[in-house]
Amino acid sequence: MGSQMGVTFEVNGSSKTVEVDTRDSLLDVLRDLLNLTGPKKGCDETVCGACAVLVNGRAICSCTMLAVEAQGSKVVTIEGLSEDNELSQIQKAFWNHDSFQCGFCTSGQIISSKSYLDELNGRIPSEEEIKEALSGNICRCGAYNKIVEAVAEVAADQSLAAKDDLAW
Numbered sequence: 001m002g003s004q005m006g007v008t009f010e011v012n013g014s015s016k017t018v019e020v021d022t023r024d025s026l027l028d029v030l031r032d033l034l035n036l037t038g039p040k041k042g043c044d045e046t047v048c049g050a051c052a053v054l055v056n057g058r059a060i061c062s063c064t065m066l067a068v069e070a071q072g073s074k075v076v077t078i079e080g081l082s083e084d085n086e087l088s089q090i091q092k093a094f095w096n097h098d099s100f101q102c103g104f105c106t107s108g109q110i111i112s113s114k115s116y117l118d119e120l121n122g123r124i125p126s127e128e129e130i131k132e133a134l135s136g137n138i139c140r141c142g143a144y145n146k147i148v149e150a151v152a153e154v155a156a157d158q159s160l161a162a163k164d165d166l167a168w
């Protein structure tokens with residue numbers, strides 16, 4: 001058994017302090033202690049991307065990050081992406097493009113897409129670039145084409161918005 005330790009971090013905008021085993025993964029703490037079951041446990045070894053969450057704005061696999069490593073970080077799960085009970089732009093795009101079937105991989109796909117879209121800074125990526133960026137997220141249902149469509153649509157919208165901001 002590992003030792004116990006208190007960890008404090010921000011989750012979806014709220015500060016949380018939890019007592020964890022030093023060997024606990026961030027994924028297990030989110031799901032089992034904080035009841036955030038959006039991030040899924042697929043492979044549990046950084047292969048499938050189903051457990052992706054944002055840590056300080058970047059998508060990471062929470063199954064192989066220790067909860068104690070999250071001390072002082074800002075963590076956002078799929079539950080924290082919506083604002084004022086309204087789906088975020090990328091969530092709406094997944095919905096509108098039917099970018100899922102069983103949904104098991106979807107929270108990870110959306111979190112990785114959000115992280116990638118934020119990195120683009122208004123640049124429009126090619127289809128190949130989107131596929132490459134999301135290559136760490138496996139979808140057993142094969143919804144890849146529709147996922148790429150959703151991400152491409154949001155990237156195009158973000159690019160337009162960035163140009164509008166410049167025009168002002």
Ligand code: FES
Nearest residue numbers: 042043044049063
């Ligand atoms: S469960 Fe973490 S990458 Fe698969």
Ligand code: FES
Nearest residue numbers: 101103139140141
């Ligand atoms: S929608 Fe089923 S695994 Fe992706």
